[in-house]
Amino acid sequence: xxxxxxxLYVRGVSKHYDTAPDPRLGSGGLRVLDNISxxxxxxxxxxxxxPNGCGKSTFFRMLSDLEDMxxxxxxxxxxxxxxxxxxxxxxxxxxxxxxxxxxxxxxxVPLELDGVPRRERKKKVDExxxxxxxxxxxxxxxxxxxxxQQQMLGILRALIYEPDIxxxxxxxxSLDFQTTLYMHDKIMEVWEKTGVTTLFISHNIHEAVYLAxxxxxxxxxxxxxVEVIETKLPRPRDYKVTESDQFFEVRNxxxxxxxxxxxxxxxxxxxxxx
Ligand SMILES: Nc1ncnc2c1ncn2[C@@H]1O[C@H](COP(=O)(O)OP(=O)(O)OP(=O)(O)O)[C@@H](O)[C@H]1O
Ligand SMILES: [Mg+2]
Numbered sequence: 524x525x526x527x528x529x530x531l532y533v534r535g536v537s538k539h540y541d542t543a544p545d546p547r548l549g550s551g552g553l554r555v556l557d558n559i560s561x562x563x564x565x566x567x568x569x570x571x572x573x574p575n576g577c578g579k580s581t582f583f584r585m586l587s588d589l590e591d592m593x594x595x596x597x598x599x600x601x602x603x604x605x606x607x608x609x610x611x612x613x614x615x616x617x618x619x620x621x622x623x624x625x626x627x628x629x630x631x632v633p634l635e636l637d638g639v640p641r642r643e644r645k646k647k648v649d650e651x652x653x654x655x656x657x658x659x660x661x662x663x664x665x666x667x668x669x670x671x672q673q674q675m676l677g678i679l680r681a682l683i684y685e686p687d688i689x690x691x692x693x694x695x696x697s698l699d700f701q702t703t704l705y706m707h708d709k710i711m712e713v714w715e716k717t718g719v720t721t722l723f724i725s726h727n728i729h730e731a732v733y734l735a736x737x738x739x740x741x742x743x744x745x746x747x748x749v750e751v752i753e754t755k756l757p758r759p760r761d762y763k764v765t766e767s768d769q770f771f772e773v774r775n776x777x778x779x780x781x782x783x784x785x786x787x788x789x790x791x792x793x794x795x796x797x
Pocket of ligand 2: 579580692
């Protein structure tokens with residue numbers, strides 16, 4: 524049987540940074556990504572978890588061609604990263620929205636960059652929001668919105684560009700618990716309606732399992748892929764799934780791998796009297 528070609532193909536992505544020589548280590552290079560390889564099907568929701576500073580955001584910068592990799596290959600729907608349209612929502616959303624533009628003005632940015640004529644932009648935004656059953660306070664400025672609303676605006680702005688892939692870097696990590704729960708269901712709703720292939724970096728293992736079709740666990744730096752776990756949880760999904768045996772099983776496995784990776788830092792904290 525012919526093997527299905529993966530939509531997202533990541534093979535051997537490696538990266539180091541040149542840094543000032545460290546007198547203890549003697550070398551001037553920081554290895555960040557070590558041979559990262561995994562695949563995703565079109566329309567899949569993939570979460571990435573890994574220890575602090577292991578190289579997750581660096582990996583997104585490689586994927587979106589903001590920085591060069593040392594070696595490796597990435598294909599998205601058969602396109603190279605230079606050819607593919609990437610929707611990237613940065614880790615710090617407060618810095619990614621334009622504060623001098625209204626919500627409508629922010630949503631129009633990708634259309635402007637895509638060369639959509641001025642008079643068609645508003646119609647496109649309206650159609651897009653209607654399709655997703657979403658509304659925004661068009662004339663409000665980002666500072667007038669709650670954190671959750673700002674983050675959703677950033678996500679919508681990335682989606683209106685109709686990206687081949689959506690990259691979300693810890694999008695909910697600075698929101699309160701209640702808003703985060705709401706945003707989990709909202710992002711799944713938006714994802715289901717657009718069908719966009721999504722990569723989502725998370726620090727929160729519960730979140731990573733709840734949202735994912737597939738969880739990719741990164742090791743400590745230099746990051747390798749330790750394991751890829753298919754959650755096999757049903758869709759559409761709501762919080763009830765988090766009470767199922769299947770959810771516990773996957774969450775425990777991810778937790779176990781994560782703990783193994785951060786054991787050294789636990790040990791360090793114990794030895795240094797934390
Ligand atoms: N331009 C750079 N030059 C040198 N080192 C860098 C550069 N960018 C990132 N690093 C280092 O690379 C490592 C990985 O950083 P990165 O931001 O990718 O980690 P992360 O997994 O996203 O971390 P976090 O969990 O805190 O978001 C860190 O040690 C960081 O200090
Ligand atoms: Mg990061």
